[in-house]
Amino acid sequence: MSRSVDESAPRASRVRVVLTLLGTLTVIGVEFLLLFGVYVRSSPVADQREVVSRVAGELSMATPTDTAALSRSLQDAAAQLRDLGASPEQAASLTSAATSLALGVDSPVAARDAVAELSTELADRAAVLDVQAGLIYAGMLVVASVGWMAWFRRLVSRHRRLQAEVTEQQALAVSESRLASLVRRSSDVIVVLGTDARVTYASGSAVRLFDAEVESLVGSTVHGRVHPADVEPLVALLDARPEGDSDVGFRLQRPDGRVVHVEGVFSNLLDDPAVAGLVLTVRDVTTRVELETQLTHQALHDPLTGLSNRRLFGDRLEHALRRRGQQAAGLSLVFIDLDDFKDVNDRLGHDVGDQLLTEVGTRLRTVAREGDTVARLGGDEFALLLEGSDVEEARAVAARVHEWLSRPVLVEGHSLTVSASIGLAEVPAEGITGADLLRNADVAMYMAKDGGKHGTAVYEPSLHSAALDRLQLRADLERALEAGELVLHYQPTMDLHVPDHGRPTVHGFEALVRWQHPVRGLLAPYHFVPLAEESGLIVPLGTWVLQEACRAAVSLQQPGRPHVAMSVNVAVAQLTAPGFVDLVRAALAESGLSPRLLVLEITETAVLAGMDVVAPQLSRLRELGIRIAIDDFGTGYSSLSYLRDLPVDVLKVDKSFVDHVVSSEQGASLAEAIISMGRSLRLTTVAEGVEDEGQAAWLTSAGATFGQGYLWSRPVPLVQAAALLQSGAKVAVPSS
Ligand code: C2E
Ligand code: MG
Ligand code: MG
Numbered sequence: 001m002s003r004s005v006d007e008s009a010p011r012a013s014r015v016r017v018v019l020t021l022l023g024t025l026t027v028i029g030v031e032f033l034l035l036f037g038v039y040v041r042s043s044p045v046a047d048q049r050e051v052v053s054r055v056a057g058e059l060s061m062a063t064p065t066d067t068a069a070l071s072r073s074l075q076d077a078a079a080q081l082r083d084l085g086a087s088p089e090q091a092a093s094l095t096s097a098a099t100s101l102a103l104g105v106d107s108p109v110a111a112r113d114a115v116a117e118l119s120t121e122l123a124d125r126a127a128v129l130d131v132q133a134g135l136i137y138a139g140m141l142v143v144a145s146v147g148w149m150a151w152f153r154r155l156v157s158r159h160r161r162l163q164a165e166v167t168e169q170q171a172l173a174v175s176e177s178r179l180a181s182l183v184r185r186s187s188d189v190i191v192v193l194g195t196d197a198r199v200t201y202a203s204g205s206a207v208r209l210f211d212a213e214v215e216s217l218v219g220s221t222v223h224g225r226v227h228p229a230d231v232e233p234l235v236a237l238l239d240a241r242p243e244g245d246s247d248v249g250f251r252l253q254r255p256d257g258r259v260v261h262v263e264g265v266f267s268n269l270l271d272d273p274a275v276a277g278l279v280l281t282v283r284d285v286t287t288r289v290e291l292e293t294q295l296t297h298q299a300l301h302d303p304l305t306g307l308s309n310r311r312l313f314g315d316r317l318e319h320a321l322r323r324r325g326q327q328a329a330g331l332s333l334v335f336i337d338l339d340d341f342k343d344v345n346d347r348l349g350h351d352v353g354d355q356l357l358t359e360v361g362t363r364l365r366t367v368a369r370e371g372d373t374v375a376r377l378g379g380d381e382f383a384l385l386l387e388g389s390d391v392e393e394a395r396a397v398a399a400r401v402h403e404w405l406s407r408p409v410l411v412e413g414h415s416l417t418v419s420a421s422i423g424l425a426e427v428p429a430e431g432i433t434g435a436d437l438l439r440n441a442d443v444a445m446y447m448a449k450d451g452g453k454h455g456t457a458v459y460e461p462s463l464h465s466a467a468l469d470r471l472q473l474r475a476d477l478e479r480a481l482e483a484g485e486l487v488l489h490y491q492p493t494m495d496l497h498v499p500d501h502g503r504p505t506v507h508g509f510e511a512l513v514r515w516q517h518p519v520r521g522l523l524a525p526y527h528f529v530p531l532a533e534e535s536g537l538i539v540p541l542g543t544w545v546l547q548e549a550c551r552a553a554v555s556l557q558q559p560g561r562p563h564v565a566m567s568v569n570v571a572v573a574q575l576t577a578p579g580f581v582d583l584v585r586a587a588l589a590e591s592g593l594s595p596r597l598l599v600l601e602i603t604e605t606a607v608l609a610g611m612d613v614v615a616p617q618l619s620r621l622r623e624l625g626i627r628i629a630i631d632d633f634g635t636g637y638s639s640l641s642y643l644r645d646l647p648v649d650v651l652k653v654d655k656s657f658v659d660h661v662v663s664s665e666q667g668a669s670l671a672e673a674i675i676s677m678g679r680s681l682r683l684t685t686v687a688e689g690v691e692d693e694g695q696a697a698w699l700t701s702a703g704a705t706f707g708q709g710y711l712w713s714r715p716v717p718l719v720q721a722a723a724l725l726q727s728g729a730k731v732a733v734p735s736s
Pocket of ligand 2: 510
């Protein structure tokens, strides 16, 4: 950043000054000479006039007798005039007057006239000389003042010019120093390169960015410090030297090993004489780039397993489909859903569940080949994108997934085994969207699940409608909950030992949920409860059932009659959900139902699946004063020892035992054993699914406390349940 200086300007100005001075001096000198000439000429005339006036004075005062003396005076005066340079005629006029006077030819009067005439002549001459001197003086004044004026004007304009130059230079200096200081202090790094890509200038901030001293930077090539992968485009840009500014971004490989991301502008200032170089103005954007990378990674990856998430998987799938458009290679999807993973979460808690999912992710990575995409689509759903593989290869991959997953996983002291249901889908010949392919694999996975889990199914178009129905149902159920399409029916439990006119009396009711589907009509729980359990919808669904059943129970109470109990089925996911005890307490408080009239039914299998978590939870519920029933007792487990450890009040003997009490001896003895075991544990027993009088009679004699079944009533809406109470359940009301 230098400034070009015109060296010849001051010299020319000096020459001009000297010439002006010389000119002025010459004019003044000439004027002086002329003035001097006038002076030289006028000075004797004055003396001459003095001589003449003295003689004239003498003549005026002289008497006529003094002629001799006057003649001498005139002679002297003539001599003096000659000495003073007067003209001979002038001197001669006095000499002649003196002679005439001396000779007495003329009188003093004549001499006086001659002197007067001479005096006049000299006065005229003096006047002429005065005029000349005045003119010369005036001329001198004019010349001098014009000269001085011109001189002064030039001085002023020169001064102004100089002043402007100085101001301009000062401004330039200020802006240059400001610029220099800005460059020095700027956090942006300015690097000027020559055409050979060597650094000719580097600003102070380059030290931190390059981790090198400015001295060592200057002279070195900048791409020697650039990350090898970014050298080529940078060199291409430096070679192309585009006009104006171009955006640049590259990575620096620093001596300390750090890779720094820089971004900025490349400017070709080769034509700017002040710079004459290729300028890189860059700044460190590593923090931003790293954050962006992190955010992008976060947006596209599952935080738990580090696998691709649904979004990235979808992108990769679309890309693969597009790439495949040009080739004939196969493309398959493997859709993996863990079997009963919910149980692990419910039983062992989410931490264990998370660790298990992480391990599944690791194993799937092991199974996948390089180039395959492994993703966690959400929850316990995983997927593999196999590029270049047909369905047979996908089948082999699925087999390896089953094999890897079957190996036990040790998590927090628990040895867990997981199995998965796997759906496979291949790109059909006519082409397909990514979303459809994924849905096909999902459909196939559902088929595998329905086929008994731990298996693999390949998508076939015929599968589609059945599986879609199921998916549709799941979506509908979510909506149904909000739309109030769920209803409760109530089935009475009969007290077998307090007969009313020889018939058992209603002890209480069990609330059983139904779905009033807008298209499919009233749906029984088996259509949707397993689906709700699978999707987690069972928690909000169960909450609604509990609250509704409590309210119904209160409405069924009649003054002067025995209290009516209400049984509510509770899924294990509800029981283990945080705040369940508070929820029950709130439902009781809200409805005003006495805790001792509420029975919560938990299936035997559910209890056994999560004993560690369930047992303490049951104790807390019991502390509220409510009773706990084991539902479907006898279907879940061979060992009955757990009953001793569980805080339980009621055993509901499964229908499968009741079914055979009359028809088979073995059936009868099994049911008898259960009932007597219940009695020995001081538990109330409820026989489920009592359909005929024979069963009822047998159960009563075997000591079962209560009975429940179509014999007395099917599950019915609340109004009918109330009517049943009135009539003493004499009529079995046909319902669902
Ligand atoms: P569960 O709790 O064992 O309920 C008894 C089931 O047996 C009811 O079926 C009832 O209608 C049926 N049943 C009663 N007596 C007889 C009979 O004499 N013969 C025959 N064949 N069946 C009889 P439902 O209402 O279809 O309920 C089925 C299951 O759905 C219930 O079995 C329960 O496990 C579940 N469920 C129902 N409502 C809910 C609920 O609100 N929450 C939860 N988590 N599960 C529910
Ligand atoms: Mg039940
Ligand atoms: Mg049952």
